[in-house]
Amino acid sequence: MIRISLLSHLALRSSYYLGLFRECLFLLLSIQLFRTLYSGTGTVLSATLTETVTYIIISKFAQFFNMSTMGRIQSRIISGEIATDLLRPVEYDFFMLVQEFGAWIQRILSITFPIVLLSLLFVRFYPPSSISYGLCFVLSLLLSFLIMFFANYCVSLAAFWIPYLWSLNSVSTTLFIILSGAMIPLWFYPDGIRNVLEWLPFSFAVYMPINIYLGRIAMAELPILFLKQAVWILILWLISRFIWSKATKKIIVNGG
Amino acid sequence: MSIVVDHLTKIYRVVKQKSIFKPRFEQKVALNNISFQIDQGESVAYIGPNGSGKSTTIKLLTGLLTPTSGKVTVNGLEPYKKRKENARNIGFVFGQRTQLWWDLPITESFDLLKEIYRIPNAVYKRNLEMLFTLLDLQGFKEIPVRQLSLGQRMRAEVACAFLHSPRIVYLDEPTIGIDIVTKAKIRDFLRDINKEEKTTIILTSHDIDDIETVCKRLILIDKGHIVYDGQIVDFIERYAVYKKIRVAFKERDIQPILIPRCEVSRETTKSNELIIRYKKDEIDTNELLNILQNVGTISDFTAHDDNLTDLLKSIYKEEI
Amino acid sequence: MVDVGTVRFICKSFRMLLKIQFIQLSNFYFVFLAVCFTYLGSYTFIYFLMKKFNTVLDWNLYHVTFVFAVYQISFGITNLIMSQFKYFSDYVHRGTLDILMIRPMSLFLQIIMRGCEFVSLGNIAVGVFLVVMVTKPLEIEWSAIQIFKFMLLIVNSSLFIGGIYLIGATMSIYIINGKEVRDLLVQTLQNYLIYPKEAYERWIQAVLVFSLLYFVTNKPAQWFLGIADSWNAWSVILGLPFFLGIYGIWNFCLKSYTGAGN
Numbered sequence: 001m002i003r004i005s006l007l008s009h010l011a012l013r014s015s016y017y018l019g020l021f022r023e024c025l026f027l028l029l030s031i032q033l034f035r036t037l038y039s040g041t042g043t044v045l046s047a048t049l050t051e052t053v054t055y056i057i058i059s060k061f062a063q064f065f066n067m068s069t070m071g072r073i074q075s076r077i078i079s080g081e082i083a084t085d086l087l088r089p090v091e092y093d094f095f096m097l098v099q100e101f102g103a104w105i106q107r108i109l110s111i112t113f114p115i116v117l118l119s120l121l122f123v124r125f126y127p128p129s130s131i132s133y134g135l136c137f138v139l140s141l142l143l144s145f146l147i148m149f150f151a152n153y154c155v156s157l158a159a160f161w162i163p164y165l166w167s168l169n170s171v172s173t174t175l176f177i178i179l180s181g182a183m184i185p186l187w188f189y190p191d192g193i194r195n196v197l198e199w200l201p202f203s204f205a206v207y208m209p210i211n212i213y214l215g216r217i218a219m220a221e222l223p224i225l226f227l228k229q230a231v232w233i234l235i236l237w238l239i240s241r242f243i244w245s246k247a248t249k250k251i252i253v254n255g256g
Numbered sequence: 257m258s259i260v261v262d263h264l265t266k267i268y269r270v271v272k273q274k275s276i277f278k279p280r281f282e283q284k285v286a287l288n289n290i291s292f293q294i295d296q297g298e299s300v301a302y303i304g305p306n307g308s309g310k311s312t313t314i315k316l317l318t319g320l321l322t323p324t325s326g327k328v329t330v331n332g333l334e335p336y337k338k339r340k341e342n343a344r345n346i347g348f349v350f351g352q353r354t355q356l357w358w359d360l361p362i363t364e365s366f367d368l369l370k371e372i373y374r375i376p377n378a379v380y381k382r383n384l385e386m387l388f389t390l391l392d393l394q395g396f397k398e399i400p401v402r403q404l405s406l407g408q409r410m411r412a413e414v415a416c417a418f419l420h421s422p423r424i425v426y427l428d429e430p431t432i433g434i435d436i437v438t439k440a441k442i443r444d445f446l447r448d449i450n451k452e453e454k455t456t457i458i459l460t461s462h463d464i465d466d467i468e469t470v471c472k473r474l475i476l477i478d479k480g481h482i483v484y485d486g487q488i489v490d491f492i493e494r495y496a497v498y499k500k501i502r503v504a505f506k507e508r509d510i511q512p513i514l515i516p517r518c519e520v521s522r523e524t525t526k527s528n529e530l531i532i533r534y535k536k537d538e539i540d541t542n543e544l545l546n547i548l549q550n551v552g553t554i555s556d557f558t559a560h561d562d563n564l565t566d567l568l569k570s571i572y573k574e575e576i
Numbered sequence: 577m578v579d580v581g582t583v584r585f586i587c588k589s590f591r592m593l594l595k596i597q598f599i600q601l602s603n604f605y606f607v608f609l610a611v612c613f614t615y616l617g618s619y620t621f622i623y624f625l626m627k628k629f630n631t632v633l634d635w636n637l638y639h640v641t642f643v644f645a646v647y648q649i650s651f652g653i654t655n656l657i658m659s660q661f662k663y664f665s666d667y668v669h670r671g672t673l674d675i676l677m678i679r680p681m682s683l684f685l686q687i688i689m690r691g692c693e694f695v696s697l698g699n700i701a702v703g704v705f706l707v708v709m710v711t712k713p714l715e716i717e718w719s720a721i722q723i724f725k726f727m728l729l730i731v732n733s734s735l736f737i738g739g740i741y742l743i744g745a746t747m748s749i750y751i752i753n754g755k756e757v758r759d760l761l762v763q764t765l766q767n768y769l770i771y772p773k774e775a776y777e778r779w780i781q782a783v784l785v786f787s788l789l790y791f792v793t794n795k796p797a798q799w800f801l802g803i804a805d806s807w808n809a810w811s812v813i814l815g816l817p818f819f820l821g822i823y824g825i826w827n828f829c830l831k832s833y834t835g836a837g838n
Binding site: 315318319320339340341343344346348350352353354355357359360364367368371372373374 | 674
C-alpha cells in the first residue's frame, strides 16, 4: 500500500514533466509545419507566418478546456450529492468560479509561462503590439475565462439529463476547441464559417483576445468587443441559471 | 503429487532511497533456507505473523517468484520454470483479489474457466453439480458478480479453485471479513473435499478456527525461518505448557493477588472472576487452590490447557 | 500451444464481451457517436489548413487525408484488440497479474480477452469514410492487388501501434507513466506524422525515422500511393518484427519482475 502512494507521488512529478515535454513538442512541430506550409504557398494570406506562430504560442494562455471543477460537479450530479449544493445556488456558482480561476492561474504559471519563456529563446514571435494592446489582451483574457467557464458549466449541468459523461464532455470539448480557434487561428477557416463563428461566444474566448494582442483590431473597436464579451458572459450565466432551475425541479420531482 | 521445498532462500532487493540517479537498495531476506515436504492429501496450515514470509512462500510454490537459492519441486516440476504446466494442477483463492469476471453471473466465469483449464465435459458437469450443492451457490447463480455479497462471492471463488479437480489448492485468507455462517460452509467444504478427493490443501489464515477445522498439520514460519512443522495436536501437547484456570468467587470485586510464577488477571466483564495462567509443571494445582481459598469463597472453577489460539497469540506477541 | 481449448476460450470470451457491451447498449451508441465526432473534429483542422495552403511540399489535401484515414483505421483495430494493455499498470498494482499468471493459459491472450473497446469501431468508421472520399481524387483503383496492398498497409500499422501499446505496458511494470508515454507517441506525434517528414527540420526527421514512428503509417502509406520510390516496399513489413521485438521485451521484463519480486 505504501509503495503505491510513493509511486503515485513520483508519477505526479514525472506526469508534470511529461506534460511539459508534450506541450513543447506540440509547439515545436506546429511551428515547423507552419513554416513549411507558408513557404510552399504563393497566395497572400490574411496573416503572416510570425503572426501565426505568435498565435499558437499565446493561445496557450487561453486553454480553457478540461476544467477539473466540471468533472467534480458531474460526479456529484451522478451520485446525487448535488442536492445539498442546490440550497445555495449563487454562492455555489461563485465558489466553483473561484476554484476554477485558481486552477487556471496555476496552469498558466506552471505550464504556460515556462513554455513561453522557452519559446523566447528559440522562436521568433511578436510581443504585444503595444502596452495598451497588451493590457487589453489581459482584460479580454479574463473575460474569455468567464465565457468559457459558464459555457463549460452549462455543459456539465447537462449531466442531469445526459448521464453519458465521456461522450458529453468529449463532444463538447471538441466543439469548443473547433469553434474557438484554440488549435489553429480562425483566419484559416473558410470565410463563411468564420463569419458565423464570430457571432458565437467561443470565438471571443481565444480568437479575439489573441487578435487584440497582435493588434489586428483597431483600438476604437475594442470597447464594443469587450461589451460583446460581457454580454455573452451574461447570456451564458443566465442559461446556466435556467438549467439549474430546471434541474432543481427534476430533483424535487424525482427525489434526488 | 508432493511438494518438496529444499533449502529455499529468497532475498529481495528493496529500494531504500527513491532517486532517479542513484537509488539505494537494501537486501531483505524473506526466506532463510527453509525446507519441508508436503504429500498428497495433506491439509496444512501455513501461518505466521505479518511479514514472516508466508506470501513469499506461496508465490514461490505457485511459480510467481524465482528462488534466490534452493529449490522448489511440485510433482517433479519446478513451478517457476514450468509455470503454466504447474498451473493446470493447482487451484487458488487469494482473499483480496478475485478470479471472477465482474459484470456477469458466476456461471459465465465457470464456463470460461472450463476452457482455460481444459476440463472435460463429464468432469466439469460433475464438479459443477457438487460445488453448487456443497457451497450452496444455486440461489445467486444468475446475479452479476458485482452485486453479490462478500460471502456469496467467496463461496464462488472457492468453487473456482476446485472446479478443475486440482491436486493442490492454495488458500490465502479465504474467510477474511465473512459472516460466520459462510465461514462454516467453506470450512466444512474444505475439510470434506480434502477427505474425499485427497486434495492437498495449503491454508493461510489469521482465523484459528479455520485452521483447527480444516487442517491437520501446522507449519509455522517467522522471519523467514520455520519455527514449527508438525501435526497440530502434537503442537498443542508440546507447547501447551501453560494451564489456565478460571475461578469465580462469591464476593464481588475481587482484587487480583500476586501469586509467584503465575499470571493473575481479572476477567474484564466480571469483577468476581480471576484468571490464572501458569506453567503446568511449576505449580502444584492443590497449593494454588489453597491460596485461592484464602482470597474468598470459590463458587465456580474451570480449568483447561492453553489452546491453539493462546499459543499462537503468545508466539506472535513475542515477535512484536 | 494453440489448441482447441484456446480457440474455444477465445470464442467464449468474445461472446461474453459482446454480452457485457449489450447490457449498456445506449452507452455504446453515445460513445461511438462521440468518438466519430471527436476524430472528425480533429480532421477539420487538417481540412481547413490544407484547403488554405493547398500543399505541404508535394502532398495535397487528399494525400494527407489518406494517411490520416489509414492511421484511424489501424488505431481502431489495435485498440479493439489490445485495449486492456492501456490499463496494464492497474493489472500490476492490483495483483490481477498474479492471478492471470497462475493459470494454464497465455498471459498475453488472457489480457486481450478481458476487454474489447468496441467503440473503436468509430475510429474505423471515420477512417473508412475518409478513404472512400479520397479514392476519386487520388485515383485509387481498388483492384485485387491494391486491396491486398491496402490490407498489408493496415496490418502493418496496427502491429506498430500494438507494439507501442506494449511499450507503454512494459514501462508500467517499472512505475513510469507508461500510459502517458504511449499517449504521447500515439496521439500527439502521430498527428504530425500525417504530413511528409520533410516538413520538419532535419533533426526532427532523424528522430522520427530512428524511433520508427515514421514507419507506422507515413512511409508505408507513401508506398501505397506510389508517391515514393519503389524500394519502399520493405517499409510495410517492418510492423511485424517491431511488434515481435517489443513482445519479447515485454515478456522479458515480466520475467525479471517476477524474479525480483515486488
